[in-house]
Amino acid sequence: MKNHKTTKIYFLIFFTIIFQVINAQKTNWQTDLETYSTQLEAKHIDLYNKISKQDFQKSVERIQNIAKSEDDLKTIIELMKLTKKIGDGHTAVSLRNLNVHQFPFDVQLIENQWRVVKTISSEENILKTSLIKVDGVPISEVVSKVSEVVQFVENEHSKIVRTASNLTISELLYHLNIIKNKKTALFTFLDDYNNEIEVEFTALKNTELKQLDYATFEVGVPEITKPKNTKFDFLWFAPIKNKNAIYVNFKSYPSFDEMQVFGENLVKYITENNTKNIVIDLRKNGGGDLYVGVVLAYALNLADTIDWKNGVYVLTSNITFSAGTSNAALFKQLLNAKIVGQPTGSNPTGYQDMDQFQLPNSKLVITYSKRRFRLSEKITQGIQPDILLYPKWGNYTLGKDDVLSFVIENFTFF
Structure with missing residues (x-):
């Protein structure tokens, strides 16, 4: 009988320890959620432009209650839902610090x-x-x-x-x-x-x-070959074969100084080859420093051989976001560019210039908007292209870039 009681006590101690360990492993969400709400309120340029302060605070309280009984990821998903209600693409819960898994x-x-x-x-x-x-x-x-x-x-x-x-x-x-x-x-x-x-x-x-x-799929056009020795994989230019034109692949941003050198080399090539048309591809540009993109526009303005009335084309897609969208809008204004492709994933007028902070316990990264840019007087859902084109699945599987092919085939008809 004594041994039986002792065994019960050991089991009770064991399960108490396990319970304490499990609880210890759970994130202290109360502190994190307090940090989340106070930091966003202090740092975001206009936190309550789409969700009221009352609704926001009620949602935070609701998530605090959920966190008491649910696991961390369930709490994170609820936090993602709330953050999305803030309503701008630069205020978000980033999963970069989470060890998530993906199917291949x-x-x-x-x-x-x-x-x-x-x-x-x-x-x-x-x-x-x-x-x-x-x-x-x-x-x-x-x-x-x-x-x-x-x-x-x-x-x-x-x-x-x-x-x-x-x-x-x-x-x-x-x-x-x-x-x-x-x-x-x-x-x-x-x-x-x-x-x-x-x-x-x-x-x-x-x-x-x-x-x-x-x-x-390797999608492209036969008229363009990426140079072998480019300094950047995300920023390079190449001539368009059999056309008096040049193609600029602009996926991401170097430093100011690096863009200045790139722009000088680009303008030198354009001038030496008497290039008339230029295509700037922003379809995979997810953002960066828009002012670095302005450096490129400044450099190109010195290229007098370009047909500044009809010879500048900017390609966009739903991947084009943040600074990519801003630069597309600015290139339309500063370079008289025609926008070709799909509407952009972010809006030319809206909350941008992203910064971030980290929650102390979960280590979640929270991003937020610091500025409001007004690059279009008319509020639109993305930059609306002058020529709207979507890829055709049949051509995509054959490796044909429908949008770029259309521009190359129709230089003289725009």
């Missing part, structure tokens, strides 16, 4: 289907297919749930981009009750012949994903 394939919304555009080489057969189910849940329902929480969304165009990039995050899918297991899920794809293909994927860390071989 990418999708894009092309012609109203979630097309597989990249996958691990061992599952190359799903390239060109459409994602239609996740663990048996129809893709329309999956997209609806994921799109409610995705961050860095400023309009319907960036919402599509962020949804696509979050559709493969396993922790998100699990806590949104889409998949049944945190690490594995069954995905259903539809091929061109309406055959369903089921693949069970395992979610991996970012470091593991980088070690894999992938099958993807």
Whole structure:
């Protein structure tokens, strides 16, 4: 009898310790949420422009109660929902400090289907297919749930981009009750012949994903070849073959000094070759320092051989965001550029100039807007192109860049 009582006491002590350890591992969300609300209120240029202060504070209190009984990721998802209600694409909960896992394939919304555009080489057969189910849940329902929480969304165009990039995050899918297991899920794809293909994927860390071989599409045009010895992979120029034109690939931003040198080299090439047309590709420019982009505009203004009436073209897409959008708007104004492609993922007039702070316990990074830029008197959902063009799936799978091809083929007709 004595041994039985002793055993019960040991079990009680054991479970008490386990309970304390589990609680100790949980984030102190009360401090984090206080930091979240006070810092945003102090630092954001206009925190309550879309959500009232009362609703914001009530939501923070509700999340504090949720945090007492739910795990950390559930709390983070609720915080993401609240942050999205602030209503600008630069105020967000960043997941960069979280050790999330992703399934090894990418999708894009092309012609109203979630097309597989990249996958691990061992599952190359799903390239060109459409994602239609996740663990048996129809893709329309999956997209609806994921799109409610995705961050860095400023309009319907960036919402599509962020949804696509979050559709493969396993922790998100699990806590949104889409998949049944945190690490594995069954995905259903539809091929061109309406055959369903089921693949069970395992979610991996970012470091593991980088070690894999992938099958993807190489999309471009035969008239443009990237130079072999470019200083930057994200910023380079090349002549357009058989055309009196030059192409500038502008995905991201160097320093001021580096852009000044780049601009000088670009103008030198344009002048020496008597170049008439220039295409500046901002379709994959997700942002940076817009004033560095202005340095490029300043340099180009010295290129007198350019046809400044009809010869400047800027390409945009729903990926174009933040400084990328601002530079597209400024190039239209300063360089008399024609905008070709899709509406941008952020708006030319709105809250920008992003900064950040970190929550003390969860280490979540919270970003926020410091400025309001007014680059268009008319409020629009993204920059609206002068010529609206979307990629065609059939051409995309063949590696043809529809937008760039259209511009090159129609230089003299704009």
